[in-house]
Amino acid sequence: MKVLVTGGAGFIGSHIVDRLLSDGHTVAVIDDLSSGSRENLPADVPLHVVDIVDTAAVADVIAREKPEAVCHQAAQMSVSRSVREPLFDAQVNCVGLINVLDAAVAHGCRRVVFASSGGVLYGEATSPAPETTAANPISPYGITKWVGERYLSFYAREHGLATVALRYSNVYGPRQNPHGEAGVVAIFSKRLLAGEPATINGDGRYVRDYVYGPDVAEANFAALTADLPQVQPGTLTSLNIGTGIGTDVNELEAEIRQQVSAQLASHGQAVSLPEPTHGPARAGDLRSNLVDASQAAEVLGWKPTKSLSQGIAETVRWFAQRALAG
Numbered sequence: 001m002k003v004l005v006t007g008g009a010g011f012i013g014s015h016i017v018d019r020l021l022s023d024g025h026t027v028a029v030i031d032d033l034s035s036g037s038r039e040n041l042p043a044d045v046p047l048h049v050v051d052i053v054d055t056a057a058v059a060d061v062i063a064r065e066k067p068e069a070v071c072h073q074a075a076q077m078s079v080s081r082s083v084r085e086p087l088f089d090a091q092v093n094c095v096g097l098i099n100v101l102d103a104a105v106a107h108g109c110r111r112v113v114f115a116s117s118g119g120v121l122y123g124e125a126t127s128p129a130p131e132t133t134a135a136n137p138i139s140p141y142g143i144t145k146w147v148g149e150r151y152l153s154f155y156a157r158e159h160g161l162a163t164v165a166l167r168y169s170n171v172y173g174p175r176q177n178p179h180g181e182a183g184v185v186a187i188f189s190k191r192l193l194a195g196e197p198a199t200i201n202g203d204g205r206y207v208r209d210y211v212y213g214p215d216v217a218e219a220n221f222a223a224l225t226a227d228l229p230q231v232q233p234g235t236l237t238s239l240n241i242g243t244g245i246g247t248d249v250n251e252l253e254a255e256i257r258q259q260v261s262a263q264l265a266s267h268g269q270a271v272s273l274p275e276p277t278h279g280p281a282r283a284g285d286l287r288s289n290l291v292d293a294s295q296a297a298e299v300l301g302w303k304p305t306k307s308l309s310q311g312i313a314e315t316v317r318w319f320a321q322r323a324l325a326g
């Protein structure tokens, strides 16, 4: 099958590309490289450096590539930028999505998988939230993910697409950009590998459901390629993708610090790493957010495979290879 991955040069998108290639599928990528990188992709994967807001350019790429399925990962994904610039956020996350859907329909694409977010849709959740939880997005970014699902549902009904929205929890892993605001594992790994303390917002008792990037890629792979009884033309299926296990930022930092120490020791650098510092709490941060992914197990046969400590070990190893090279 031929799959177009938008945002395929990014963190999650590039793991999806790898998973598709490993099963012999053909892949093309649209990415404007605003946060992604060519280095995340194998050299022979066609990369169209295009802004999804550019209607004609997106239509041109999809007309030439004629994918059977589209995996839409490209997005403006900074919550704080969405608050400062709601128009920009809506242009990328709504207009960009419509550009991709219109072109997909025009060129015979049959299935579209969309990166949604459990974190921003459900808000405060002290126990794992199922998909039936009422949507309560409070930021423009959350609103555009919610609206994105509504557009998927419309295009499914109107044009007979089979659509799947995967509502990720907090995704982490190799290739995550440590310069954003969301990738706390990447940010802490990078700082600790440089011998600097991690900065924890407020008291750090903010509980999140951390899921490993390649596991999320596996869920996308199943949603794109499997013959699934519930994924039918004309329908939208929304599924949570997470572990349901809560970890607070203090615990997370301790785990990362331990793995960074182990990596430094294995490179002959036995240093004692600084304790974290605490900065001001971030306004509006949820105390707890967890998703219940039991539907994904039923519909996709998907379950996370990596425990948090296994995933952190892999992630820190990846960042260490780059930070300590040479």
Ligand SMILES: NC(=O)c1ccc[n+]([C@@H]2O[C@H](COP(=O)([O-])OP(=O)(O)OC[C@H]3O[C@@H](n4cnc5c(N)ncnc54)[C@H](O)[C@@H]3O)[C@@H](O)[C@H]2O)c1
Residues within 6 Å of the ligand: 006, 007, 008, 009, 010, 011, 012, 013, 030, 031, 032, 033, 034, 035, 036, 037, 050, 051, 052, 053, 072, 073, 074, 075, 076, 077, 092, 096, 115, 116, 117, 118, 119, 167, 168, 169, 170, 171, 172, 176, 177, 182
């Ligand atoms: N990382 C998480 O914890 C998380 C949680 C929930 C949902 N998501 C969603 O998953 C998707 C992938 O996120 P990620 O963590 O891999 O981030 P990422 O920044 O690594 O990937 C996004 C990719 O989209 C590209 N992109 C951004 N704007 C674009 C535009 N206008 N045109 C073309 N390409 C553009 C970027 O260059 C990047 O390669 C996003 O839709 C995000 O909203 C991520």
